Amino acid sequence: MGWTLLTGVPGARGEEPPAQAAYPARLLAELIRFPSVNPPGGEGALAARIVAELDAAGLETRLIATPRLDPNDPPRAAAWARLPGTGDGRPLILLSHLDVVPADPEAWQTPPFAGVIEDGFVYGRGALDAKGVTAVHLAALLRLAQEGTPLERDILFLATPDEETGGLLGARYVVEEYPELLGNAEFLLTEGGSIRPARASLGGGPPVPSLWGITITEKGPCWLELTTRGKAGHGSAPRPDAAIPRLIAALDRVRRIESPIRVLDEVADMFRVLAPDAPREDRVGFASLASSLEKDPAFRRRFLLNPGYNALVRNTISITVLAAGSSTNVVPGEARARLDARLLPGESCEDFAGAVRDVIADPAVEVETLLSFPSRSSPADTPLFEAIQRVADRLDPEAIVVPRMIGGFTDAHWFRERQIVAYGFVPRWLGRADTGGIHGIDEKVSVENLVAGVDTLVAIIRELDAPQVGPPPANEAPAP
Ligand SMILES: [Zn+2]
CATH class of the missing domain: 3.40.630.10 (Zn peptidases)
Structure with a gap:
């Protein structure tokens, strides 16, 4: 350069x-x-x-x-x-x-x-x-x-x-x-x-x-660990309530969580500034982000498909760690997963973990907070x-x-x-x-x-x- x-x-x-x-x-x-x-x-x-x-x-x-x-x-x-x-x-x-x-x-x-x-x-x-x-x-x-x-x-x-x-x-x-x-x-x-x-x-417009x-602000981490326990045993005799199937069922519910959209003023301002340079079909959406996300389904779909944009308007969860088992023929007694959730300002990790527990709806799945601080x-x-x-x-x-x-x-x-x-x-x-x-x-x-x-x-x-x-x-x- x-x-x-x-x-x-x-x-x-x-x-x-x-x-x-x-x-x-x-x-x-x-x-x-x-x-x-x-x-x-x-x-x-x-x-x-x-x-x-x-x-x-x-x-x-x-x-x-x-x-x-x-x-x-x-x-x-x-x-x-x-x-x-x-x-x-x-x-x-x-x-x-x-x-x-x-x-x-x-x-x-x-x-x-x-x-x-x-x-x-x-x-x-x-x-x-x-x-x-x-x-x-x-x-x-x-x-x-x-x-x-x-x-x-x-x-x-x-x-x-x-x-x-x-x-x-x-x-x-x-x-x-x-x-x-x-x-x-x-x-x-x-x-x-x-x-x-x-x-x-x-x-081709003006420079x-x-x-x-x-x-001026960042999302707050809310890192969670899910633990399931079940009877350990031989791989030749599977049980539906074993640790891993239970964890998979819980994670399947977690991955479907769609947190509601909330557009902060800072975020709306930033997209308004970016609007003139956005692809033509997105300019109106960027200029009035909150109402466009609400009222324009096509824009909403395009916008949320961008993982970086999506993360700015809602709480997110990434499933980042899986740990269970080491032998093909042994059913392990315990399985764990870690979730990297990021929360918008004003949200509490405790409440969020509670909502995750409700979605999982299985008392045998423990949900523990590993790291959190408020945004x-x-x-x-x-x-x-x-x-x-x-x-x-x-x-x-x-x-x-x-x-x-x-x-x-x-x-x-x-x-x-x-x-x-x-x-x-x-x-x-x-x-x-x-x-x-x-x-x-x-x-x-x-x-x-x-x-x-x-x-x-x-x-x-x-x-x-x-x-x-x-x-x-x-x-x-x-x-x-
Ligand atoms: Zn750095």
């Missing part, structure tokens, strides 16, 4: 990125070389490397040892740093995570943990999720530190282990055991939202402006949201900034629970083709995205600190 293709990216006018600008790319390549696959994570060495980088810049730092699942696992840790402000504002936290999901080297074109920079991209597991975020946060913090003029608020850098398996031994541990490191933080930025680049319209998606939202009418909006306007007057919900979850909720306004937003320009590597193969991020990400994040932090309301002075560069 050429340096000029990111419409609306500052400085992207045909010149090569300056040499010093490659810092976040070099840093990211190095971070990728720590194979912090979770489980077991083993993020300790990576966290220490990051703390050393921040130490060298003279920042106040902490390397926080965090718990392991097994004492034989490699050490785990979080990295923390503080860029002190004048104290006239409350802190902003830059949160990312150090663990990554596994990567099968056989399936990748480049080795997933080699940290290769080639053809303007950094390749490797974590390039997007989320070491690329760590690198941008760190580089932005160092830039602000080098400038020397203190901001009003402290900027806190926090990179935690264990996000990919739920954050209990990472973000939650830090929040509970080291609340003093968060100060009385007001805001937090983390993964979960990005910028869809401006592009030509697919249908589609860039879309800045700021995640929480942050308001969109805050100085941080406004700062992002103004920076977007300056970079690209056509840009659309929209608050949104995502179907997955990040560590943001641990902080929303503490009344910190947490947004899932990293300023990086990602089209659909760019995000396929997240939890997939050949994960990569462009060097120009990292460079523009640092510039834009610094601009947002400065804007939050000293809002430039009104038109910019005529001689101001259009870019950070």
